[in-house]
Amino acid sequence: MGCGKSTMGRAVSELTGLPFIDLDNYIERRYHHSVKEIFAERGEPGFRDVERRMLQEVADFEDVIVACGGGTPCFFDNMEYMNGHGTTVFLNTPIPRLHSRLMRGRHKRPLIADKSDDELLVFIKEALAMRMGHYSKAQITFSSERLENKSEIANTAREFAKLLSIPIKK
Numbered sequence: 392m393g394c395g396k397s398t399m400g401r402a403v404s405e406l407t408g409l410p411f412i413d414l415d416n417y418i419e420r421r422y423h424h425s426v427k428e429i430f431a432e433r434g435e436p437g438f439r440d441v442e443r444r445m446l447q448e449v450a451d452f453e454d455v456i457v458a459c460g461g462g463t464p465c466f467f468d469n470m471e472y473m474n475g476h477g478t479t480v481f482l483n484t485p486i487p488r489l490h491s492r493l494m495r496g497r498h499k500r501p502l503i504a505d506k507s508d509d510e511l512l513v514f515i516k517e518a519l520a521m522r523m524g525h526y527s528k529a530q531i532t533f534s535s536e537r538l539e540n541k542s543e544i545a546n547t548a549r550e551f552a553k554l555l556s557i558p559i560k561k
Contacts, residue, residue, distance in 0.1 A: 392461050392493060392500065392502075392503070392515075392518070393484070393489045393492040393493040393496070393515075394461075394482040394483070394484040394489065394535050395482055395484065395492075395535040395538040396413075396458035396459075396461075396482060397413055397458055398535075398538050398544060399458075399482060399535060399538065399544075399547065399548065400412075400413065400456050400457075400458040402544050402545065402547070402548035403456055403548045403551055403552055404456055405548075406545075406548045406549065406552055406559055406560070407552055407557045407558065407559055407560055408560040409454055409455060409456050409557065410452075410454075410455045410456070411455070411456045411457075411458070412449050412452070412455055412456070412457045412458070413457075413458050414442065414445060414446060414449065414457060414458060414459040414460060415460050417445055417449060418441060418442060418445050421445060422441065426438065426460075427501060429441060439462075439467070442459075442460070442462075442463055442466070442469075443466065443467050443469060446459060446463060446469060446472065446473070447472065450472065450473070450476040450477065451476075457477070459473075461518070461522065462522070464479075464522070464525040464526060464528070464529075465521075465522050465525045470525050470528045470529075471528070474528065474529075474530060478530055478531065478555060479530045479531070480529055480530070480531045480532070480533050480551075480555075481526045481527070481529035481531070481532045481533070482533055482534075482535035483532050483533065483534055483535065484534070484535050484536055485536055486512075486515055486516060486519070488536050489515050490508075490511060490512050490515055493511055493515065494508060494511060497511065531554070531555070533551060535547065
């Protein structure tokens with residue numbers, strides 16, 4: 392959360408012409424319910440099952456950029472599945488940068504909307520500690536620290552495309 396998956400995905404998509412799929416948005420369109428509603432109706436196990444099936448569906452698409460939720464790699468064999476079906480990237484962002492981004496946008500995120508700044512910092516540290524074992528299995532680690540304005544986003548997207556040898560559209 393807050394590492395820039397959607398920002399990077401959209402920017403790289405625009406730069407390269409590759410379609411961008413946000414897995415949570417894909418799930419919402421396919422199920423005609425918000426992720427929050429699916430969680431409420433099915434619980435986390437039910438949501439994670441839906442998420443896994445939708446991940447496997449989009450993994451069959453060719454030449455796409457997929458941003459999955461931060462929990463996606465942490466359930467079932469999702470990380471191994473992703474590694475077997477494409478190039479996986481862990482967008483590594485320093486904790487202070489995550490904290491800054493999430494403080495600004497927390498009102499849009501029900502999971503953290505009511506947390507104080509200090510509680511948010513603890514939440515970030517604990518979530519990363521629990522998930523890092525999964526994230527570290529990504530094939531590439533890429534810094535997403537510099538996404539604070541249009542210029543940084545554009546430059547970072549170019550660096551990302553170059554690193555992955557994705558042709559830039561003219």
